[in-house]
Amino acid sequence: MKKFIMPILVAFSLPAVAQSQEKDSLTLRRLADEVLTHSTAYDNLHTLTKKVGGRLAGSPQMVKAEQWGVKALKAAGADTVYLQECMVPHWIRGAAEEARIISKRRDFIPPLNVLALGNSVGSGPAGVTAEVLEVASFDDLEAKKDQVKGKIVFYNYHFNPTFIKTFHSYGDAVKYRGQGASRAAKYGAVAVIVRSMSHAANNFPHTGAMAYDNAYPKIPAVAIGLEDADRLSQRLKDDVDAKVFLRTNCMMLKDTIGHNVIGELRGSKHPDQYITVGGHLDSWDVAEGAHDDGTGCVQSIEVLRAFKAAGVKPERTLRVVLFANEENGTRGGRKYAEVAKAQQEKHIFALESDAGGFTPRGFITTVDAAEKAKMDSWKALFAPYGIYDFDEQGGGVDVGQLHEALGTPMAELSPDSQRYFDIHHAANDVFENVNKRELELGAFGMAALIYLVDLNF
Amino acid sequence: MKKFIMPILVAFSLPAVAQSQEKDSLTLRRLADEVLTHSTAYDNLHTLTKKVGGRLAGSPQMVKAEQWGVKALKAAGADTVYLQECMVPHWIRGAAEEARIISKRRDFIPPLNVLALGNSVGSGPAGVTAEVLEVASFDDLEAKKDQVKGKIVFYNYHFNPTFIKTFHSYGDAVKYRGQGASRAAKYGAVAVIVRSMSHAANNFPHTGAMAYDNAYPKIPAVAIGLEDADRLSQRLKDDVDAKVFLRTNCMMLKDTIGHNVIGELRGSKHPDQYITVGGHLDSWDVAEGAHDDGTGCVQSIEVLRAFKAAGVKPERTLRVVLFANEENGTRGGRKYAEVAKAQQEKHIFALESDAGGFTPRGFITTVDAAEKAKMDSWKALFAPYGIYDFDEQGGGVDVGQLHEALGTPMAELSPDSQRYFDIHHAANDVFENVNKRELELGAFGMAALIYLVDLNF
Numbered sequence: 001m002k003k004f005i006m007p008i009l010v011a012f013s014l015p016a017v018a019q020s021q022e023k024d025s026l027t028l029r030r031l032a033d034e035v036l037t038h039s040t041a042y043d044n045l046h047t048l049t050k051k052v053g054g055r056l057a058g059s060p061q062m063v064k065a066e067q068w069g070v071k072a073l074k075a076a077g078a079d080t081v082y083l084q085e086c087m088v089p090h091w092i093r094g095a096a097e098e099a100r101i102i103s104k105r106r107d108f109i110p111p112l113n114v115l116a117l118g119n120s121v122g123s124g125p126a127g128v129t130a131e132v133l134e135v136a137s138f139d140d141l142e143a144k145k146d147q148v149k150g151k152i153v154f155y156n157y158h159f160n161p162t163f164i165k166t167f168h169s170y171g172d173a174v175k176y177r178g179q180g181a182s183r184a185a186k187y188g189a190v191a192v193i194v195r196s197m198s199h200a201a202n203n204f205p206h207t208g209a210m211a212y213d214n215a216y217p218k219i220p221a222v223a224i225g226l227e228d229a230d231r232l233s234q235r236l237k238d239d240v241d242a243k244v245f246l247r248t249n250c251m252m253l254k255d256t257i258g259h260n261v262i263g264e265l266r267g268s269k270h271p272d273q274y275i276t277v278g279g280h281l282d283s284w285d286v287a288e289g290a291h292d293d294g295t296g297c298v299q300s301i302e303v304l305r306a307f308k309a310a311g312v313k314p315e316r317t318l319r320v321v322l323f324a325n326e327e328n329g330t331r332g333g334r335k336y337a338e339v340a341k342a343q344q345e346k347h348i349f350a351l352e353s354d355a356g357g358f359t360p361r362g363f364i365t366t367v368d369a370a371e372k373a374k375m376d377s378w379k380a381l382f383a384p385y386g387i388y389d390f391d392e393q394g395g396g397v398d399v400g401q402l403h404e405a406l407g408t409p410m411a412e413l414s415p416d417s418q419r420y421f422d423i424h425h426a427a428n429d430v431f432e433n434v435n436k437r438e439l440e441l442g443a444f445g446m447a448a449l450i451y452l453v454d455l456n457f
Numbered sequence: 458m459k460k461f462i463m464p465i466l467v468a469f470s471l472p473a474v475a476q477s478q479e480k481d482s483l484t485l486r487r488l489a490d491e492v493l494t495h496s497t498a499y500d501n502l503h504t505l506t507k508k509v510g511g512r513l514a515g516s517p518q519m520v521k522a523e524q525w526g527v528k529a530l531k532a533a534g535a536d537t538v539y540l541q542e543c544m545v546p547h548w549i550r551g552a553a554e555e556a557r558i559i560s561k562r563r564d565f566i567p568p569l570n571v572l573a574l575g576n577s578v579g580s581g582p583a584g585v586t587a588e589v590l591e592v593a594s595f596d597d598l599e600a601k602k603d604q605v606k607g608k609i610v611f612y613n614y615h616f617n618p619t620f621i622k623t624f625h626s627y628g629d630a631v632k633y634r635g636q637g638a639s640r641a642a643k644y645g646a647v648a649v650i651v652r653s654m655s656h657a658a659n660n661f662p663h664t665g666a667m668a669y670d671n672a673y674p675k676i677p678a679v680a681i682g683l684e685d686a687d688r689l690s691q692r693l694k695d696d697v698d699a700k701v702f703l704r705t706n707c708m709m710l711k712d713t714i715g716h717n718v719i720g721e722l723r724g725s726k727h728p729d730q731y732i733t734v735g736g737h738l739d740s741w742d743v744a745e746g747a748h749d750d751g752t753g754c755v756q757s758i759e760v761l762r763a764f765k766a767a768g769v770k771p772e773r774t775l776r777v778v779l780f781a782n783e784e785n786g787t788r789g790g791r792k793y794a795e796v797a798k799a800q801q802e803k804h805i806f807a808l809e810s811d812a813g814g815f816t817p818r819g820f821i822t823t824v825d826a827a828e829k830a831k832m833d834s835w836k837a838l839f840a841p842y843g844i845y846d847f848d849e850q851g852g853g854v855d856v857g858q859l860h861e862a863l864g865t866p867m868a869e870l871s872p873d874s875q876r877y878f879d880i881h882h883a884a885n886d887v888f889e890n891v892n893k894r895e896l897e898l899g900a901f902g903m904a905a906l907i908y909l910v911d912l913n914f
Contacts, residue, residue, distance in 0.1 A: 036618045042658070161493045164842050164898070201499070201893050359816075359873050361843065385621050386818065386873075388845055416816050416843075416873060418894045436658050437875045441621070 058090030073263030094249030127247030295357025352396025362389025515547030530720030551706030584704030752814025809853025819846025
């Protein structure tokens with residue numbers, strides 16, 4: 001890496017553009033050294049995951065997480081730290097779910113390991129017992145719609161292994177989790193079971209948000225792990241009279257108060273212009289929310305800390321936002337955009353990290369052609385850090401609200417995606433599955449992009 | 458990914474080069490689909506790690522691993538499978554090592570978690586008890602050479618966190634493991650303790666090969682984990698009279714017989730020309746040798762299986778080699794090169810996988826300018842698979858022997874390196890730390906490179 005740093009004397013003889021790139025490459029190296037040597041991101045993540053834990057909107061842990069965020073942003077060196085209030089939904093899981101296959105046969109059948117989907121209604125104390133109709137897809141559901149009434153519909157749609165970026169497999173499959181209940185209720189289903197959105201070689205069920213179409217009855221919805229999904233599918237073939245008993249205890253309570261946690265590093269030239277960087281502070285209740293999205297929170301805080309510690313002063317005000325309630329409402333992201341619009345704030349750029357704390361490969365972006373051309377001109381600056389992929393379009397869910405409200409250019413960190421859906425929304429999304437250096441390299445990549453955007457957008 | 462596959466009708470109207478790239482892109486997609494959907498690599502790795510386990514040269518597990526290799530290559534569809542005999546060193550660890558800090562103070566001091574370095578002599582049954590001289594580097598050792606006599610030298614050289622590719626940190630630090638004992642014995646040291654070559658946030662000691670300079674006495678050499686290294690260093694500052702007791706039970710026995718395991722898929726046009734692809738079958742004794750180098754073995758076997766299953770017929774003979782004794786002798790690699798040279802075989806290319814079964818990012822290569830230009834022209838073919846980095850020079854240790862003997866162009870798979878030195882040569886190099894998709898994407902990358910080399914070199 002040392003060869004990338006050219007002696008200052010040589011730089012003087014270079015033309016202006018090369019001199020500017022030379023200065024930028026030195027600043028990026030300084031930021032990288034700072035993050036890789038002195039980052040507090042990993043320790044911060046340890047506290048958030050182990051002392052706070054799962055922190056769904058409305059839970060006591062949500063409040064503890066907000067307190068943690070304030071403290072961590074102050075420790076990182078923010079000039080100002082404050083809370084931005086917003087109403088959040090308050091869904092609770094209640095007592096643990098249960099599910100089992102009911103058969104007239106006498107063999108021992110292990111229980112199914114299930115998790116209620118977020119926002120789902122519960123089954124009531126008696127639970128639901130019904131025959132199961134397995135469908136491979138919505139098309140298959142439509143073809144079998146006359147058989148649905150009174151049954152539990154089992155969406156056994158497989159995560160497509162041939163996509164290289166696993167988010168494409170997720171985009172392909174997630175509709176069964178989101179819309180499956182109402183699509184089945186339309187034809188009289190009494191509950192739905194969804195094969196988890198995962199490639200994992202294990203049996204963890206993966207929860208996640210679902211939503212009801214108010215035109216149809218609200219029926220319970222659960223996820224099962226991949227091994228149980230295969231086992232249930234096989235049982236239904238072998239034992240056509242088998243039924244499933246399902247009991248969930250979840251419910252939606254009244255909205256309650258949550259907060260976006262915001263820390264600022266005041267801009268040296270344009271303090272009234274903003275660059276936002278953030279992740280979401282909430283997580284599902286069943287794990288520690290390490291990769292989703294503890295890593296995005298601590299990386300965003302690290303960007304501010306590294307700027308300050310490395311003496312890199314942003315011209316615009318850097319605003320770190322730990323968004324409330326991304327998982328089952330996006331109320332934090334919406335509130336942030338709403339306030340920005342109402343106050344006529346000038347937003348230059350918004351960056352999110354919500355795709356896991358794995359080794360960074362690039363950024364997905366929604367920017368105009370001139371901005372994209374600038375980003376492309378930075379490729380040589382990022383190449384020594386293994387960050388090379390700037391060509392996919394997109395952006396984060398939370399900063400997407402700001403983009404929608406104000407047209408703010410946006411990006412999301414794009415880490416290696418292969419392991420994300422092993423742990424996404426499942427009980428194994430824990431601190432131990434985060435690698436310190438991978439986390440830090442992502443934080444560096446974010447700091448580097450913000451440094452360049454601040455100077456050039 | 459579907460958009461990458463253009464309709465055949467369009468292809469007909471393209472010029473010849475574009476048509477060829479179009480055909481190649483379709484073949485790569487076919488290989489990727491085959492590997493990502495039907496790979497046996499992960500199951501093969503499970504058997505090798507869980508049924509065979511650690512398999513150092515000369516151990517009974519070495520023999521079991523060879524038997525496994527023959528079976529796995531036949532199952533993958535090799536036309537011919539055979540063993541190539543070679544003599545291998547036979548180093549044994551003996552009973553577990555022990556080490557502790559001896560102090561006149563009365564506080565409880567937990568034992569040090571140590572592993573003898575491979576090829577090291579043992580301490581004898583009485584062990585070694587001596588004062589400890591900590592040095593930060595070989596320069597520091599030279600400066601303190603008058604203080605070395607009768608002491609245990611503790612190399613507390615830190616893995617440099619600012620290199621982006623961790624193999625560069627390894628290259629920078631590994632000399633303390635390899636040469637540290639004799640460099641200290643030169644000045645009268647009685648043993649050496651080496652800080653493990655790792656960034657890991659844990660305390661696993663990492664073993665690995667060392668070698669003696671016969672000019673000096675052979676003294677015992679051990680590694681300790683990072684937490685113990687920091688603890689020992691602190692103790693030596695706080696408690697200047699502290700000593701360390703160290704007992705190791707390892708020894709070098711007489712050479713014994715091992716084998717390279719070789720499977721071939723006969724070339725359709727030039728069966729007497731060879732393309733080699735391999736990993737090493739041996740591993741350290743203290744773990745399962747999952748990433749080092751079970752993954753390289755099962756990926757190499759998968760290349761053959763995928764070619765056969767996808768109906769891609771190589772023009773040259775594809776030779777999968779599971780090399781013996783890479784870890785503490787490289788005798789397998791040397792034997793393979795020696796036989797190739799003696800039999801005047803024509804070798805077109807040799808590819809190794811021995812850097813972990815993580816998501817592939819590219820290949821390090823040693824090829825001539827014309828070959829490099831061809832490889833660069835394939836970048837667009839690899840880009841959809843996240844494989845983009847072809848610019849670092851190098852090659853694997855085993856295929857390096859063939860390169861040295863015959864000048865054969867060579868390459869090594871270059872996976873994401875961030876997690877490798879968390880597990881390298883340590884007890885946590887186990888199956889559970891390998892991700893199925895990451896492993897498979899690496900195997901696909903290898904198959905793709907070999908397909909293109911076979912047609913174009």
